[in-house]
Amino acid sequence: xxxxxxxxxxxxxxxxxxxxxxxxxxxxxxxxxxxxxxxxxxxxxxxxxxxxxxxxxxxxxxxxxxxxxxxxxxxxxxxxxxxxxxxxxxxxxxxxxxxxxxxxxxxxxxxxxxxxxxxxxxxxxxxxxxxxxxxxxxxxxxxxxxxxxxxxxxxxxxxxxxxxxxxxxxxxxxxxxxxxxxxxxxxxxxxxxxxxxxxxxxxxxxxxx
Numbered sequence: 001x002x003x004x005x006x007x008x009x010x011x012x013x014x015x016x017x018x019x020x021x022x023x024x025x026x027x028x029x030x031x032x033x034x035x036x037x038x039x040x041x042x043x044x045x046x047x048x049x050x051x052x053x054x055x056x057x058x059x060x061x062x063x064x065x066x067x068x069x070x071x072x073x074x075x076x077x078x079x080x081x082x083x084x085x086x087x088x089x090x091x092x093x094x095x096x097x098x099x100x101x102x103x104x105x106x107x108x109x110x111x112x113x114x115x116x117x118x119x120x121x122x123x124x125x126x127x128x129x130x131x132x133x134x135x136x137x138x139x140x141x142x143x144x145x146x147x148x149x150x151x152x153x154x155x156x157x158x159x160x161x162x163x164x165x166x167x168x169x170x171x172x173x174x175x176x177x178x179x180x181x182x183x184x185x186x187x188x189x190x191x192x193x194x195x196x197x198x199x200x201x202x203x204x205x206x207x208x209x
Contacts, residue, residue: 079177086138
C-alpha cells in the first residue's frame with residue numbers, strides 16, 4: 001500500500017463535543033478559533049515539552065524509559081506503511097504528536113480525523129481536534145462512524161480498547177521494523193520530547209516526501 005504523507009496532520013484548538021461519549025462526562029462548551037498550518041510534528045512542539053530532564057519542577061523520565069533514535073522512529077513508520085497497517089499508522093501518528101495512551105484510548109472519530117480528550121474536569125472533558133487523512137482513511141476502512149471510538153473493542157464496539165491491548169500493538173513495532181528491542185508508547189513519547197530527535201526526524205520525512 002502506498003505510504004501516506006505524514007505531514008498532513010494538523011492541530012486545531014479545543015472544540016466543543018457534539019456527540020455523546022459513553023465513557024467520559026460531557027465536554028465543556030469552551031472553544032477557541034482554529035489554528036491552521038501545523039504539521040504533525042509541530043503538534044508536539046505546540047504542546048509544552050513538560051518532561052525535559054533536569055528542569056526544576058518538571059517530571060523526570062524513569063531510567064527504564066529509553067528514547068528511540070530518529071532512524072528507529074523512521075524505520076517503524078516505514079514498516080507500518082509497507083504492511084498497510086492503517087490502525088498502527090494512526091496510532092503511531094497520535095503517539096509522535098505527543099498524546100498519552102489514555103488520551104489515545106478514548107479518542108473519538110471526527111469527520112476529518114479524531115478528537116482526543118486532553119483534560120478531564122469535574123464539569124466535563126476538553127478535546128483536541130486532530131485533522132488527518134491517515135486517521136480518516138483508517139476510520140473509513142474500519143467503517144467507524146463519527147462519534148465512535150477511534151480504537152474500539154472487538155467484543156463491544158461501544159467501548160474502547162483496553163490500554164494493555166493498545167500496548168501490545170506497540171510492542172510489535174520494534175521486531176516488525178527490524179529493531180532488536182520492544183517498543184513502548186512511553187518511549188515513543190519521550191523520544192518526541194527531545195528537540196534534536198524532533199528536528200532530525202522532520203528532516204528525514206521532508207526528504208522522503
